[in-house]
Amino acid sequence: MLDVSNLSVRFGDAYALRDASLTVHPGDRIGVVGESGSGKSMLAQALMGMVPESASMSGILKIDGTEMTRATEAQWRALRARRVAMIFQEPLAALNPLRRVGTTVMEPLRTHLGLSRTQARARTLDLFEEVGLPDPEQRLAAYPHELSGGQRQRVLIALALACDPKLLIADEPTTALDAEVAQRITDLLVRLSRDRAMALMIISHDLQVVARATRQLLVMYGGDIVERGETRKILSAPFHPYTRGLLAARPRPQLARPVPGTKRPRLPTIPGHIPALVDLPAGCRFSGRCPAELSRCRTTRSTEFRTGTGLAACHLLNPAERSKS
Amino acid sequence: MRRFPVNLVLGAALAGSVTLVALLSFIWTPYDHAAIAVTNKFASPSFAHWLGTDQLGRDVVSQLMVAARNSMIVAFVSVVLGGGIGIVLGVYASARGGWVENLIMRVSDLSLAFPALLFAIMLAAVFGPSLQNTVIAIAFINIPIFARISRGAANQVWTREFMLAGQAAGMGRMTLTFDHVMPNIAAAIIVQATIEFAVALLAEAALSYLGLGAQPPAPSWGRMLSDAQTLLYLAPQLAIYPGLCIVISVLGFGLLGDSIRDLSDPRLRRER
Amino acid sequence: MTVLLQARNLRRTYPRPRTTLFQRPEPLVAVSGVSLALERGETLGIVGESGSGKSTLARMVMGFERPEAGQILFDGTDLNAVPARELQRLRTKFQMVFQDPYGSLDPRHSVGWSIAEPLRAARIDNRPARVAEALEQVGLNHGDAARFPHEFSGGQRQRIAIARAIALRPALIVADEAVSALDVSVQAQILNLLMDLQEDLGLAMLFISHDLAVVAAISDRLLVMKQGEVVETGATADVFASPAHAYTRSLLTAAQVAPATGSSPASNRKVPA
Numbered sequence: 043m044l045d046v047s048n049l050s051v052r053f054g055d056a057y058a059l060r061d062a063s064l065t066v067h068p069g070d071r072i073g074v075v076g077e078s079g080s081g082k083s084m085l086a087q088a089l090m091g092m093v094p095e096s097a098s099m100s101g102i103l104k105i106d107g108t109e110m111t112r113a114t115e116a117q118w119r120a121l122r123a124r125r126v127a128m129i130f131q132e133p134l135a136a137l138n139p140l141r142r143v144g145t146t147v148m149e150p151l152r153t154h155l156g157l158s159r160t161q162a163r164a165r166t167l168d169l170f171e172e173v174g175l176p177d178p179e180q181r182l183a184a185y186p187h188e189l190s191g192g193q194r195q196r197v198l199i200a201l202a203l204a205c206d207p208k209l210l211i212a213d214e215p216t217t218a219l220d221a222e223v224a225q226r227i228t229d230l231l232v233r234l235s236r237d238r239a240m241a242l243m244i245i246s247h248d249l250q251v252v253a254r255a256t257r258q259l260l261v262m263y264g265g266d267i268v269e270r271g272e273t274r275k276i277l278s279a280p281f282h283p284y285t286r287g288l289l290a291a292r293p294r295p296q297l298a299r300p301v302p303g304t305k306r307p308r309l310p311t312i313p314g315h316i317p318a319l320v321d322l323p324a325g326c327r328f329s330g331r332c333p334a335e336l337s338r339c340r341t342t343r344s345t346e347f348r349t350g351t352g353l354a355a356c357h358l359l360n361p362a363e364r365s366k367s
Numbered sequence: 368m369r370r371f372p373v374n375l376v377l378g379a380a381l382a383g384s385v386t387l388v389a390l391l392s393f394i395w396t397p398y399d400h401a402a403i404a405v406t407n408k409f410a411s412p413s414f415a416h417w418l419g420t421d422q423l424g425r426d427v428v429s430q431l432m433v434a435a436r437n438s439m440i441v442a443f444v445s446v447v448l449g450g451g452i453g454i455v456l457g458v459y460a461s462a463r464g465g466w467v468e469n470l471i472m473r474v475s476d477l478s479l480a481f482p483a484l485l486f487a488i489m490l491a492a493v494f495g496p497s498l499q500n501t502v503i504a505i506a507f508i509n510i511p512i513f514a515r516i517s518r519g520a521a522n523q524v525w526t527r528e529f530m531l532a533g534q535a536a537g538m539g540r541m542t543l544t545f546d547h548v549m550p551n552i553a554a555a556i557i558v559q560a561t562i563e564f565a566v567a568l569l570a571e572a573a574l575s576y577l578g579l580g581a582q583p584p585a586p587s588w589g590r591m592l593s594d595a596q597t598l599l600y601l602a603p604q605l606a607i608y609p610g611l612c613i614v615i616s617v618l619g620f621g622l623l624g625d626s627i628r629d630l631s632d633p634r635l636r637r638e639r
Numbered sequence: 640m641t642v643l644l645q646a647r648n649l650r651r652t653y654p655r656p657r658t659t660l661f662q663r664p665e666p667l668v669a670v671s672g673v674s675l676a677l678e679r680g681e682t683l684g685i686v687g688e689s690g691s692g693k694s695t696l697a698r699m700v701m702g703f704e705r706p707e708a709g710q711i712l713f714d715g716t717d718l719n720a721v722p723a724r725e726l727q728r729l730r731t732k733f734q735m736v737f738q739d740p741y742g743s744l745d746p747r748h749s750v751g752w753s754i755a756e757p758l759r760a761a762r763i764d765n766r767p768a769r770v771a772e773a774l775e776q777v778g779l780n781h782g783d784a785a786r787f788p789h790e791f792s793g794g795q796r797q798r799i800a801i802a803r804a805i806a807l808r809p810a811l812i813v814a815d816e817a818v819s820a821l822d823v824s825v826q827a828q829i830l831n832l833l834m835d836l837q838e839d840l841g842l843a844m845l846f847i848s849h850d851l852a853v854v855a856a857i858s859d860r861l862l863v864m865k866q867g868e869v870v871e872t873g874a875t876a877d878v879f880a881s882p883a884h885a886y887t888r889s890l891l892t893a894a895q896v897a898p899a900t901g902s903s904p905a906s907n908r909k910v911p912a
Contacts, residue, residue: 527745528738
């Protein structure tokens with residue numbers, strides 16, 4: 043349903059997203075992980091047609107077969123909510139504090155789908171039930187501040203589902219929530235994707251959320267998709283040096299100091315820091331920080347090669363490179 | 368989306384030209400503003416007298432220029448004075464908190480509720496009308512206004528983490544007020560001061576119009592307006608000129624203040 | 640080793656807003672009956688979710704808030720029983736690192752100015768040299784002192800905040816969610832920095848976070864808080880090997896990166912958040 047190839051978003055000469063390609067089928071559950079400046083949020087914005095005006099977009103972005111790269115705002119409006127919908131990190135900020143949440147969810151039903159007041163109300167009740175809000179009748183009349191963080195996120199999910207989107211993009215959906223609530227919201231998203239055969243894209247820096255909810259994984263760094271494949275496989279056997287560094291850097295309970303008094307083990311780190319968009323190296327974005335860097339990495343970007351677990355954009359995988367060494 | 372800032376440019380142009388004219392009057396006016404020439408009264412605009420002369424034959428342009436200077440001095444001194452006291456009270460209230468804050472703010476609410484004009488009339492009745500008393504009256508009304516906004520802005524700064532960090536460093540609340548609160552509320556206060564400056568110009572004109580402000584021969588737009596009132600049928604232009612001056616300057620500074628506020632309002636602009 | 644910080648039976652409540660005229664609502668109990676002891680050079684980790692009272696505890700230890708009941712002893716002195724001047728002097732011995740690297744530095748002052756702030760408060764001379772030393776200890780350049788916070792990344796800003804905390808050469812650092820706002824790779828760098836500094840300078844540290852994995856990486860002992868109370872405490876390794884409380888076990892499960900399995904654990908149930 044979604045076909046993206048060589049999609050780029052540029053601010054002047056600085057790429058926020060460089061030649062991203064992916065396809066999404068109904069029912070897919072895709073995780074996108076990366077750190078600040080990785081381009082993961084820009085990818086989401088591009089898929090929603092919400093790229094900032096100061097940016098220029100190139101490449102191909104097809105939604106249900108329609109080319110959208112040069113679509114007008116009106117064309118996007120017709121598509122958003124009905125085809126692609128999005129939920130955000132901070133549910134409180136995304137809801138109008140002066141509006142009952144029922145009214146908020148009913149609005150798109152009435153304007154986009156042309157339902158009557160009673161129909162919209164009944165539909166909202168169904169949606170609230172579907173997203174697991176307790177006492178949906180009462181919740182209709184509640185104001186955002188009267189709900190807990192998890193309940194607010196459920197309301198936003200109901201709102202996103204109102205017009206039956208085929209793809210739901212969740213940008214850091216659980217970052218503002220406590221661990222237990224985060225798990226329930228994650229599980230809810232999985233269930234909805236399954237029940238509705240709706241594609242789900244979870245963008246997160248949190249590997250736990252992605253591991254729990256998605257089947258496919260895109261790893262991003264500096265605007266590039268550096269590795270992709272099955273979530274489970276990549277998490278257990280990452281190939282790209284960046285993915286490896288990222289996974290290793292996460293503190294794990296096993297790393298707890300074994301015996302008090304002994305020197306505490308240090309966490310493995312990626313040297314250096316994430317460069318600003320304008321300072322990114324021209325070739326592989328990870329060059330300069332990569333422990334396995336080759337001479338050509340800095341200047342040429344690698345195409346994607348097959349790894350044991352999927353695909354990765356890394357010269358180390360190039361058969362020609364391997365025969366040399 | 369970036370729009371051309373019409374209000375800012377217009378406000379800056381109007382306020383700027385009024386200020387320039389007022390400054391110019393210190394070194395040059397076409398004539399002595401008080402020079403009477405009864406033989407040449409109610410002259411029409413001409414090359415010699417750009418806007419003509421008044422009922423005593425005085426040059427209107429010269430009078431308007433000196434009046435601009437007087438009005439702006441009154442407005443400036445009263446805003447600086449009232450603003451200064453108000454800001455000190457406001458940031459002190461915010462730093463102390465508790466009953467001190469409550470006391471200061473309730474008293475300032477009370478004085479906000481007292482009609483400003485009535486206070487000025489009272490002051491003039493007791494001490495006699497003069498420019499000095501006009502300044503005091505306008506300064507006084509400005510105290511609670513500035514106390515309020517600086518306390519509000521300061522309270523916001525106090526919620527920031529660097530204030531806790533400063534406390535952890537062992538700095539006292541007053542030091543923190545100077546080091547962190549003042550620089551961070553300066554922008555908000557400058558905006559407010561620009562707006563209050565416009566209000567003070569208007570207040571000065573109103574008081575002079577009522578005869579409570581500038582006394583003859585010191586010219587003032589308000590007094591020129593009230594002098595021209597009796598001659599409205601004979602020489603309506605004498606009322607229109609000072610009226611226009613009031614409108615232009617109040618509009619200029621009002622627009623300027625408003626548009627600076629609008630520009631600085633999205634405070635959530637985070638540099639990343 | 641000797642005890643540096645001791646808290647006994649701390650309690651702190653906050654009044655709730657009135658909803659009816661005649662009834663005062665029950666106050667919100669933020670911290671209740673919390674005791675802890677921290678030895679010199681030791682790291683105590685405090686884990687809990689939002690609302691567990693861990694931040695209130697930090698604020699009381701820092702002397703920003705008074706406990707309603709209980710005592711906080713720093714090096715044997717009761718923080719809330721000494722005159723303000725004495726507290727000011729004691730303050731130089733314990734410093735704090737905050738969560739938000741964007742909010743904990745005043746954008747209007749240079750980095751060097753901010754790092755020197757505690758030095759000024761303590762009337763220490765030779766400040767530029769001390770600032771340069773602190774900057775180098777956290778892996779920044781002494782020339783960075785003249786730059787402003789917005790010129791730095793989140794991780795670098797957190798280094799600056801740490802430099803400010805260690806500039807006074809304190810005995811204790813309270814770190815409240817100090818790495819929570821950082822990217823994973825940056826987080827690892829900052830955690831390592833804190834471990835290095837702690838070992839080099841012999842610091843004691845109270846490390847507070849909602850993330851059990853992060854706390855475990857850095858702490859000698861753990862204290863698990865829930866709804867204002869301590870539910871479990873012990874050496875980190877022991878708590879991990881055999882968590883006694885159900886809540887600790889659930890936190891432990893949540894901290895594991897669980898591979899996605901074919902069947903979702905929640906496919907047939909609806910649980911309200």
